Structure formats: structure tokens, C-alpha cells
Amino acid sequence: MSREFTKVGVVGLGTMGAGIVEVFARNAIDVLAVEVDERALERGKGFLTASLDRAVSRGKMAQDDADTLRGHVTFTTDLADCADCQLVVEAVPEHLDLKKRILSTLDGIVGSDAILATNTSSLPVTEIAVATADPKRVVGMHFFNPAPVLQFVEVIKTVITADDVFEDIKALAERLGKKPVVVGDRAGFIANALLFGYLNHAVSMFESKYATREDLDAAMRFGCGYPMGPLALLDLIGLDTAYEILDTMYKQGRDRLHAPSPIIKQMVSAGLTGRKSGHGFYTYA
Numbered sequence: 001m002s003r004e005f006t007k008v009g010v011v012g013l014g015t016m017g018a019g020i021v022e023v024f025a026r027n028a029i030d031v032l033a034v035e036v037d038e039r040a041l042e043r044g045k046g047f048l049t050a051s052l053d054r055a056v057s058r059g060k061m062a063q064d065d066a067d068t069l070r071g072h073v074t075f076t077t078d079l080a081d082c083a084d085c086q087l088v089v090e091a092v093p094e095h096l097d098l099k100k101r102i103l104s105t106l107d108g109i110v111g112s113d114a115i116l117a118t119n120t121s122s123l124p125v126t127e128i129a130v131a132t133a134d135p136k137r138v139v140g141m142h143f144f145n146p147a148p149v150l151q152f153v154e155v156i157k158t159v160i161t162a163d164d165v166f167e168d169i170k171a172l173a174e175r176l177g178k179k180p181v182v183v184g185d186r187a188g189f190i191a192n193a194l195l196f197g198y199l200n201h202a203v204s205m206f207e208s209k210y211a212t213r214e215d216l217d218a219a220m221r222f223g224c225g226y227p228m229g230p231l232a233l234l235d236l237i238g239l240d241t242a243y244e245i246l247d248t249m250y251k252q253g254r255d256r257l258h259a260p261s262p263i264i265k266q267m268v269s270a271g272l273t274g275r276k277s278g279h280g281f282y283t284y285a
């Protein structure tokens with residue numbers, strides 16, 4: 001029998017985590033939204049509020065529905081509150097040790113039938129899984145940014161993931177209105193393995209002053225029909241996240257395509273992380 005998911009946890013309420021919380025709550029699933037401290041919790045609440053306010057102001061959602069959605073979300077700074085969650089998805093920054101620590105802690109908190117999922121974009125799910133006492137119940141559940149909008153979800157099955165675990169997660173993704181695919185544990189899975197070489201190449205063209213940011217983005221929007229150009233997309237993803245993904249993919253494959261263009265790290269050091277900080281390749285109000 002497949003699992004019922006009536007209460008799930010999301011750990012980490014950055015751009016991705018807050019979006020994932022919204023996806024669950026939009027589908028009437030109770031969500032425990034967990035952050036490390038009050039400050040981070042407030043920031044995560046802010047992301048959710050901004051997204052709902054935007055939907056209401058555009059007439060896409062009634063205020064009552066936004067309130068109902070919000071009623072499905074409980075905020076906490078205590079991981080132990082996840083004890084009765086049937087699934088916990090971690091969406092903390094892309095640092096392997098941090099993810100391993102969180103999943104191994106959760107492993108001692110949730111019930112024996114619960115699933116632990118990581119939203120990692122590029123780190124090895126197998127290594128995260130084996131940090132727990134029960135790696136069979138660990139799976140990748142990789143959403144795309146903005147999570148409430150984009151339909152694709154990669155379900156990452158390691159050599160040790162139990163069949164019922166990835167099948168239940170795939171069925172859950174379908175219930176959330178997504179189009180899941182099951183993939184193996186390879187750096188970047190499918191989408192990021194294809195995407196990040198292209199993004200990195202665009203940055204190197206910008207860095208070498210071969211083309212302006214506007215022309216690079218216009219080429220891909222108007223010449224290829226992409227919804228946004230590569231530099232605008234990097235601002236959306238976050239330069240810090242993009243750097244971590246490229247660096248992981250480079251270290252795993254040692255291919256020049258993914259060696260992060262130097263300016264990415266420099267921009268991260270300078271706080272120019274993209275939309276979330278108000279400054280990246282572009283400036284945001």
C-alpha cells in the first residue's frame with residue numbers, strides 16, 4: 001500500500017524551500033516549515049508571503065484561498081517537531097556535510113515508515129543517504145525554481161533506495177501536479193547536467209566582454225525562445241547556488257565546461273547573489 005502524505009516537513013526556507021512549502025500547501029498538505037533560527041524563519045515567511053501576495057494581487061488567487069493555504073503551514077526552528085511527518089524534504093544550502101548532518105538527525109526523529117528526501121541539485125544523494133542509519137528510505141526530490149510554477153521534478157533513486165520509496169515520491173509529485181522523472185544519482189541529474197554548461201559559457205562570454213548582458217539574454221530569449229536569458233536566469237537561481245552546483249559538477253567530472261567562471265565567485269564574495277540580494281548581473285528594486 002502506498003503511503004498517505006498528510007503532513008510533511010520542509011527544512012530550509014530559502015528560495016527553493018519556501019517555494020516547496022507553497023507547493024505542498026497549495027495541495028492542502030500540512031507543512032512544517034523549519035529554519036535554523038528566528039531570523040531565517042522570518043526571511044522564509046517573507047518569501048511565502050511575497051509569493052502569495054503576488055498571486056492575490058494578480059487576481060490568480062482569492063485572499064480566502066491564500067489564507068487557507070497559509071493555514072496549512074506551521075513554522076518552527078525545532079527539527080524535533082518533524083516527528084509525525086510522513087516525509088521531510090531538506091532544501092538547505094548545497095553543502096554536503098550540512099545535508100548529511102540534517103538527514104542523519106532527522107533519521108532519529110521521524111517514524112520508521114517516513115521518507116527522507118533531499119532537494120539537492122548536484123550533490124551525491126547516495127552519500128547523503130549513507131549518513132543515515134536507514135539509507136533505503138532516502139531519495140532525491142529535486143524541484144525547479146520557481147517551484148510553484150515549474151512542473152518538472154527529478155526523483156533520484158540511489159542503488160539503495162527502496163522501490164516503494166521512490167514510487168511513493170513519484171506518485172506524490174504527480175499529486176502535486178508535477179511531471180516527475182526517475183533518474184540515477186549522477187551529478188546534475190538530467191536538467192542541471194544540460195543547463196549549467198550553457199549558463200557557465202554565457203558568463204564567460206560576458207566576462208570576456210564578448211557580448212553585453214542584454215545581448216546575451218536577448219539572443220536566447222528572442223533567438224531561441226527561452227523564457228529568460230542565461231544571466232537573468234542565474235540571478236533567479238542565485239549566484240551562490242549556481243557556484244556550488246558548477247563547482248560540484250566540475251569536481252565530479254573535471255570537465256572545463258563546468259569550471260566556474262571566475263567572476264561568479266567574485267560576485268558571490270561581493271554579495272551580488274542575484275534577485276535574493278537585489279543585485280546580480282542586473283539590479284532589482
Ligand code: CAA
Binds near residue numbers: 143144
Ligand atoms: N513564485 C511563484 N510564482 C511565480 C514566481 C515565483 N517566484 N515567479 C513567477 N511566478 C508566476 C507568476 O505569478 C505568473 O503566474 P500566472 O501565469 O498564473 O500569472 C507566472 O509565474 C509567470 O510569471 P511572469 O508573468 O511574472 O513572468 P514570466 O512569464 O517571465 O515567467 C518565470 C517567469 C516562470 C520565472 C519564467 O521566466 C521561467 O520559466 N523562467 C525560466 C526558469 C528556469 O529555467 N528555472 C530553472 C532554473 S534551474 C533550477 O531550478 C534547478 C536548480 O537546481 C537550481
